Amino acid sequence: MIDKDKIKEAVGMLLDAIGEDASREGLRDTPDRVARMYEEIFAGYDDDASARLSRQFEAEGTGNDSGVVIERDITFYSVCEHHMMPFFGKVHIAYIPDKKIVGLSKLARTVEVFAGRLQVQERLTSQIADAVEKELGAKGVLVVISAEHTCMTMRGVKKPGTQTYTLCSRGVFEKDESLKNSILSLMTK
Numbered sequence: 001m002i003d004k005d006k007i008k009e010a011v012g013m014l015l016d017a018i019g020e021d022a023s024r025e026g027l028r029d030t031p032d033r034v035a036r037m038y039e040e041i042f043a044g045y046d047d048d049a050s051a052r053l054s055r056q057f058e059a060e061g062t063g064n065d066s067g068v069v070i071e072r073d074i075t076f077y078s079v080c081e082h083h084m085m086p087f088f089g090k091v092h093i094a095y096i097p098d099k100k101i102v103g104l105s106k107l108a109r110t111v112e113v114f115a116g117r118l119q120v121q122e123r124l125t126s127q128i129a130d131a132v133e134k135e136l137g138a139k140g141v142l143v144v145i146s147a148e149h150t151c152m153t154m155r156g157v158k159k160p161g162t163q164t165y166t167l168c169s170r171g172v173f174e175k176d177e178s179l180k181n182s183i184l185s186l187m188t189k
């Protein structure tokens, strides 16, 4: 649970520490604004991916060949846990259902749950893959994330536009390299 009073106090101290006058007009409401913003961007701590994926449907008329579901270009915003700076980009998810599928918006909601916490991109990728595998009992899951980290592009090496890619595979995608590559080309083309 987010402690907004504590955040307000901490932001006031930060303003002070960087040499600002926290009482001047433009900054007077900043601690309160940041506290309310944190409540929104860290809403993932009070949320649960399994609830988001619980409404499932039967995949129709499949037999053995249940096909692949791909949802591309899910926009996300998260905050890196090393610098508390935003990183953002796209998530692409592919899964092979075992009879159960979910509405496509639920995959986007699942991304939101994990993105709404302090993160590293690698863990964000594997948490999404694990949730889809576990909650849907999917036969295979492939998650690709491309993201720009403002802690890299705004400071340090300062290379704007640099994209970091992470990939996580579960189930059949771990065993079948050619299947994985053919789905990957559909996901990221």
Ligand SMILES: [Zn+2]
Pocket (backbone or CB within 6 Å): 080, 081, 082, 083, 084, 085, 149, 151, 152
């Ligand atoms: Zn960082």
